[in-house]
Amino acid sequence: MTKSTASGVTPAYKVTQLTFTYRTYRDRSRSWEPDWSLKGLTFEVGSGEIFGVVGPNGSGKTSLLKLLAKVLRPQAGRVALFGHELEGMRQDAVARTVALVPQDSQQIFPFTITETVLMGRFPHQQSRGSLGGFGWEGPEDLRLARQAMEETDIAHLAHRLISDVSGGERQRAIIARALTQEPKVLLLDEPTAFLDLNHQLEICTILRRLNEQQGLTVVLSSHDLNLVSQYCDRILLLKDGTVFRLGTPEEVIRPDVLETVYRCEVLVDRHPVSGLPRVTLPSRLAVGVAHRMER
Amino acid sequence: MGFLGGQRRGEGSAKRTLPCDDAGTGMAATSVTPWAEQSVLTSRRWVATMLTLAGVSLLVMIASLRFGTEEIGFADSARILFQALRYGETGIDSPGSSSVILLQVRLPRVLLGFMVGGCLAAVGVGLQALLRNPLADPYVLGISSGAALGAAVAMLVGFGKTVLALSAISLCAFLGGLLSLVVVYRIALSYGHLPVHTLLLAGVILNAIFSALIMFVTSTMNPNRSFGMMSWLMGTLTAPDYPALVVLTVYLFVGGLILFMQTRPLNILTLGEESARSLGVEVERVKKTVFFTSALLTGAVVSVSGLIGFVGMVIPHAVRMVIGPDHRLLLPASAVVGGIFLLAADTAARTLLAPAEIPVGVITALAGGPFFIYLLMSRKGGLAR
Numbered sequence: 001m002t003k004s005t006a007s008g009v010t011p012a013y014k015v016t017q018l019t020f021t022y023r024t025y026r027d028r029s030r031s032w033e034p035d036w037s038l039k040g041l042t043f044e045v046g047s048g049e050i051f052g053v054v055g056p057n058g059s060g061k062t063s064l065l066k067l068l069a070k071v072l073r074p075q076a077g078r079v080a081l082f083g084h085e086l087e088g089m090r091q092d093a094v095a096r097t098v099a100l101v102p103q104d105s106q107q108i109f110p111f112t113i114t115e116t117v118l119m120g121r122f123p124h125q126q127s128r129g130s131l132g133g134f135g136w137e138g139p140e141d142l143r144l145a146r147q148a149m150e151e152t153d154i155a156h157l158a159h160r161l162i163s164d165v166s167g168g169e170r171q172r173a174i175i176a177r178a179l180t181q182e183p184k185v186l187l188l189d190e191p192t193a194f195l196d197l198n199h200q201l202e203i204c205t206i207l208r209r210l211n212e213q214q215g216l217t218v219v220l221s222s223h224d225l226n227l228v229s230q231y232c233d234r235i236l237l238l239k240d241g242t243v244f245r246l247g248t249p250e251e252v253i254r255p256d257v258l259e260t261v262y263r264c265e266v267l268v269d270r271h272p273v274s275g276l277p278r279v280t281l282p283s284r285l286a287v288g289v290a291h292r293m294e295r
Numbered sequence: 296m297g298f299l300g301g302q303r304r305g306e307g308s309a310k311r312t313l314p315c316d317d318a319g320t321g322m323a324a325t326s327v328t329p330w331a332e333q334s335v336l337t338s339r340r341w342v343a344t345m346l347t348l349a350g351v352s353l354l355v356m357i358a359s360l361r362f363g364t365e366e367i368g369f370a371d372s373a374r375i376l377f378q379a380l381r382y383g384e385t386g387i388d389s390p391g392s393s394s395v396i397l398l399q400v401r402l403p404r405v406l407l408g409f410m411v412g413g414c415l416a417a418v419g420v421g422l423q424a425l426l427r428n429p430l431a432d433p434y435v436l437g438i439s440s441g442a443a444l445g446a447a448v449a450m451l452v453g454f455g456k457t458v459l460a461l462s463a464i465s466l467c468a469f470l471g472g473l474l475s476l477v478v479v480y481r482i483a484l485s486y487g488h489l490p491v492h493t494l495l496l497a498g499v500i501l502n503a504i505f506s507a508l509i510m511f512v513t514s515t516m517n518p519n520r521s522f523g524m525m526s527w528l529m530g531t532l533t534a535p536d537y538p539a540l541v542v543l544t545v546y547l548f549v550g551g552l553i554l555f556m557q558t559r560p561l562n563i564l565t566l567g568e569e570s571a572r573s574l575g576v577e578v579e580r581v582k583k584t585v586f587f588t589s590a591l592l593t594g595a596v597v598s599v600s601g602l603i604g605f606v607g608m609v610i611p612h613a614v615r616m617v618i619g620p621d622h623r624l625l626l627p628a629s630a631v632v633g634g635i636f637l638l639a640a641d642t643a644a645r646t647l648l649a650p651a652e653i654p655v656g657v658i659t660a661l662a663g664g665p666f667f668i669y670l671l672m673s674r675k676g677g678l679a680r
Contacts, residue, residue, distance in 0.1 A: 066569065066573075069572075069573045070572070070573075071569045071572045071573050072569075091572060091575050091577050092576075092577075093575075094575065095573060095574050095575030098573075099573070100570075102569065102573070105566060105567070105570060106567065107565060108427060108428075108429060108565070109424075109429070109565045109615070110619065111565070111619075111620050111621075112334040112335070114334040114335050115334065115336075115562075115619075116566075118335060119562065119563050119566070119574060120574065122559065122560075122563055122575055122576070123574060123575030125559070126575060136336075136338045142335070159334045181574070
């Protein structure tokens, strides 16, 4: 099951001493202060791996994904994408290899779903040397968009406006847009946050299938430890911007590890089918018991 | 949060339901096109729209050549224009005739009005996409008044004699416009995702500051010059001479072309800067290009026509409701419609109280202001976001 990150194969990502700080203005001290940050992250994502990033709120998951997509620039450290330094790559070259599905997407202009999905073809159209203002989507672009829309179950929404559909439908449209980029690496920030059970499963199935059939590398961040445990080959657990644990679900999803990071009690047992770790929050009764025991 | 125009287009395309399944699995190129045509801008629709608009603008131009203090029939106009083209006859030889009025006064003014309107609308499209604010407009955001201040200062110092020459005055207008654009953008940036209203407030304040400074500059001039200044500030089109018109045409055409080259990145930029970057847009480069070009165009337009408001907001908005938000079509179509609109407004300005003239800025503000209020009221909760 575990895909090798053995030497000889170029890893999808090689991250070395990555450091990033957000600065926000504080009214109280009247100065820009580092808000929260990533400090000296070093890890690798193997080619063809499904890689989960978990951690408490504010541990730096979103920043990490944006750094991997070159949307943000690190203050220090290096990111190599399939052996190429990200810093030296053109933005559209990055976009032909890496697609990012952000957590929330707002659109105030009345674009249709199809138009939004087709935007994923932009980096490829750039590489064909078309004029900035002109040029049309070719049949191949339309075919890829159509295929992505069928895969994400939004083909029936083709004519609807992206601003009019539900959060889940918008999320699936954004995933379709990312697939239309024909990426080798797909970065997803909380991909299932707005989705109901049915579509959560659907998205995970798509990711798994693309991963198995086309060798797509997937890096996803999530609060859903169970999802990460069931679908990811390896899991990176962040705490306060540093790597707390990196390994297989069995190595990371453990009661002692989670209690240290999340500072709360959890129950970890086995998934009845896969046998992988499964996380459960203590029930109301158990919380009562725990409190009583602490006293 | 669905925005205004969206609905109409959404409903429209929903009525034309052509089931998606028609395309089958969408594997063959020919079977893909039918479903896509419903929801994507195609080259055929682009050409059809632009040809229609070009035809309409030609008709409006011909009509506005006819009207004025003195009416010149279509047959006469055609004859005079034909002669001018055929023999290079400019009508100077026969002063007082209708050919002088047509060739020396009306035609250049009609062409100027069309270009000014077109530029304002094109700049409006660019700013709306870049600021992700469908109410952005060079006039409302204070960019025009920044440019006007620059031009006023240049005139006071005496860099140039005429308002028309694209010299130091235009340059100062450009700098003034750029300054206010940078200020507006810094305000927009400092809060990350800015509610639509806040940016408008920033524009209101900039406008107030610049107006005060312009008033101050005007008050230091002698009465004769300050009167000319006031009528220029209200937004007036005056017939330029042909060399100046040619320079302006080239200038505005190049600026418009640069904006047009950015339309595809602008489409992507409506998703937000971070998403655009992840899709391969060199965001900083596109932003700088659009900002500089907008400031240049606004500066040029303001230095020839003064403050003409609301064209840059109303026209892109209305056009977007009809043809959709794809900037590849929205930008050129808005430019043509903006030209038609200002041409019609200027014809009204010339004829309503003939022989007296109303400043065209008064007409556009009277038409655009209420539309602006309507937009604000119809959005209510949506605006606060």
